[in-house]
Amino acid sequence: MEYFKKILRFANPYKKYAFLNIIANVLYALFSTLAMLSLFPMLTVLFKQTEAVTEKPIWTGIGDVQKYLDSYLNYYVTENLSEDQGQLLMTMVALVIGMFFLKNLFGYLAMYFITFLRNGVLKDLRNALYAKTIDLPIGFYSEKRKGDTIARITSDVLEIQHSFLSILELIVREPLTIVFTIIAMVALSPKLTLFVFIFLPLSGFLISLIGKSLKRKSDRVQKEQGYFLSILEETLGGLRVIKAFNAEVRFNSIFQKSTSRFYRFSNSLLNRQNLASPSSEFLGITVIGILLWYGGRMVLVEKSLEASVFITYMGLAYQILTPAKAISKASYGVKKGNAAAERVLEILETENPIVEKKEAVVKPTFDKGIEINGVSFKYEDEYVLKNFNLKVPKGKTVALVGQSGSGKSTIANLMTRFYDVNEGEIKIDGVDIRDFTKNSLRNLMGLVTQDSILFNDTVKNNIGLGKENAKEEDVIEAAKIANAHDFISELPLGYNTNIGDSGNKLSGGQKQRLSIARAVLKNPPIMILDEATSALDTESERLVQDALEKMMQNRTSIVIAHRLSTIQNADTIVVLQKGEIVEQGSHSQLMDKNGVYKKLVTMQSF
Structure with a gap:
């Protein structure tokens, strides 16, 4: 329950919906019992068991409730309807229909309110999970499969809805139905009710034994689902490589092994869960059968119970079965939902190590320079x-x-606070970047990576990602600086063309130029270029390099490069080896x- x-x-x-649901459920439970009790006067009339009573009976307490109801019914029949049996029967039928109508009306209202x-x-749970997914650092996902995270946001959250939240419907309605029904049963026959209580705890204990392993079984099912979703996500992302290396059979085998495990785990879980309803019903009917034997003796042999009272009593006893079954099924749902909730809460309760200080300041401008110290x-x-x-x-x-x-790309990760340093400090204008808000720090920076990360959206929306409500003329100007305007104009819908999943409708050079246009539109004072041209052909590299040079004008730039021809005009070139600076200076x-730099240049010249 934690x-x-x-x-x-x-x-x-x-x-407020929970409150309205509780009110509707209380009334549902009350009218559910009254609906069954309303059969009693009709049966009494049918069996002609009414006696002439001319004085209105007096209420003497709950202990004499059966006697009071009998007397009041007889008084009502004597005073109003003793001569017209047809009208009497019509009144009794109307009473039964009215009670069942009210029961079902409040049952519907309870479900109506709980839906909201x-x-x-x-x-809200999905929104919180998505927000947390975005907030957690990049390092968190280097240890997790993406498919597992997707499974938690989709199937695990649905499992919580089906298991945990279904209990909200049962917390009030089913227990109250049982309570009201038992009160009515005690009022009709305390002796018979005492007999029921001897057998109900025994059947409840037997039902509880079935659900003990459900959490463990459910956990296995959900983990396996996360695993095969990860395989699917990796397959779609690497389909070209899979086909190129004829690895379809291998990936098919991996996926089928996972779905086979999922099949076995699901069968085991559902078979155990499906045992809940029939076992609870069978045990309940066993109790009903014993009641028929014991109550039948009271009616036929001992003559201590009227037939109409016994039939009504049996209806009430059977009515307990439905809520009892629902409660036992819900208890299995809690055990099954526990595994899903644990996986969802694992993400929601994960601490983000990239903490923003309470007194963090907004850094609106970049004035002096960047210092990376120790x-x-x-x-x-x-x-590294x-x-x-x-x-x-x-x-x-x-x-x-x-x-x-x-360690080149690591510097870019630390500058943008995707990770925090273990030792030392990074300062902008003499202030540690950990003293700034993450939002204002990243507003100062533009990032262009080796892998052009684009989204399944229009060209315009991809370029305008870093600037809300960007004007069309600004988007076009940014595209021109990035040498992207010409090829964008040739697309079917120009800037409104959808570029497909990860921009797959475009070439590598075109994707990279869109990434540069995105950074240009953001117009940050600091630009970080992480191997922005390493994956391009010669012609595309020339266009992209020209775009980069335009973009870097009047900006502070940190360029991470494999191709040394692209950085010969840099003010300072820093040569790293195993996480340490071995050389530093201009190209010449x-x-x-x-030294090392000349050796690298010589190697790339061949």
Whole structure:
């Protein structure tokens, strides 16, 4: 129930619907019992068991309720309808129909109000999960499968709705139905009701044994679903490679093994869950059967109970079965929903290590320069950067070069606070970037990466991503600076053309130029270019490089490059090796040194 309480906090905005649902459920439970009790006077009339009573009976307490009801019915029949049996029967039938109508009316209203609460909680839970997914640092997803996160936002949240939130319908209605019914049963025959209570706890214990392993079984099902969704996501993302390497059979095999495990786990879970309803009904009918035997003896042998009272009593006893079945099914739902809630809350309760200080300040402008002082950083156990120091004056271009794994891209990740440094500090205008709000820090920076990350939307919306409600003329101007306007104009709908999933309708060079246009439109004072031309052909590289040079004018730029031909005009070139600076200077200075940089340039010349 711990997870259930945590999920229920999402119901707070919809508490008025919960309150109305409770009122409707109370009335449903009351009229459900009264509807069954309304059969009693009709049966009494049918069996001609009414006696002439001329004085109105007096209420003497709950202990004599059966006697009072008998006397009042007889008094009513004697005073009003003793001569017209047809009218009497019509009145009794109208009473039964009226009670059942009110029962079903309030049953519908209870479901009507709970719908708003259930769907509202579902919406808010998904929104909270999505917001948390965006808020968590990039490092969180290096350890998690994307498909597993998708499964938690989709199927796990639905499981919570079906299991946990269905209990909200049962918390009031079913227990109250049982309580009201038992009160009526005690009023009709205390002796018979005592007999019922001997067998009900035994059947309840047997039902509880069935549900003990449901949480564990449900957890296996949901984890496996996350796994095969991950395989599907990876397959769609790497379809070209799978086909090129004839790996369809291998991926088919991996996916089918996962779905086979899901099949086995689901069968085990559902078979255990499906046992709930028939077992509870069978045990309930067993109790009913024993009641028929014991009550029948009271009617036929002992003559201590009237037939009309016994039939009504049996109707009430059977009426307990439906809410009892619902409660037992709901208890299984709680166990099953526990696993889904645990997985959802794992994300919602994950602490974001990239914490924004309470007194964080907004940094609106960039005035002096960037300082990286004594920075050391590791993703896991081994340091990627070791005591790294660098100064980037405003308006200058600094290029970072070196072999793969030397720590170049890590600097871009630390500058943008995708990760926080382990040691040292990064300062902008003399202030540690951890003292700024993350939003204002990232507003100062534009990022162009090696992989052009575009979205399944129009060209215009992709370029305008970093600037809300960007004017069309500004978008076009940014595209012209990025050498993208000409090819955009040739698209079927121009700037309103949808570029497909990840921009797959465009070439690599076209995608990269859209990424540059996006950064240009944002117009940040600091530009970070992370191997922005390394994946391009020669012609595309020339166009992109020209666009980059236009973009970097009057801006402070940090350029991470593999192709050294693209950074020869940089004010400072920093050569990294295993997380440390080994050389630093202009292109001509480094060539004169005849060191690591010259060796890298020579290798790329062939």
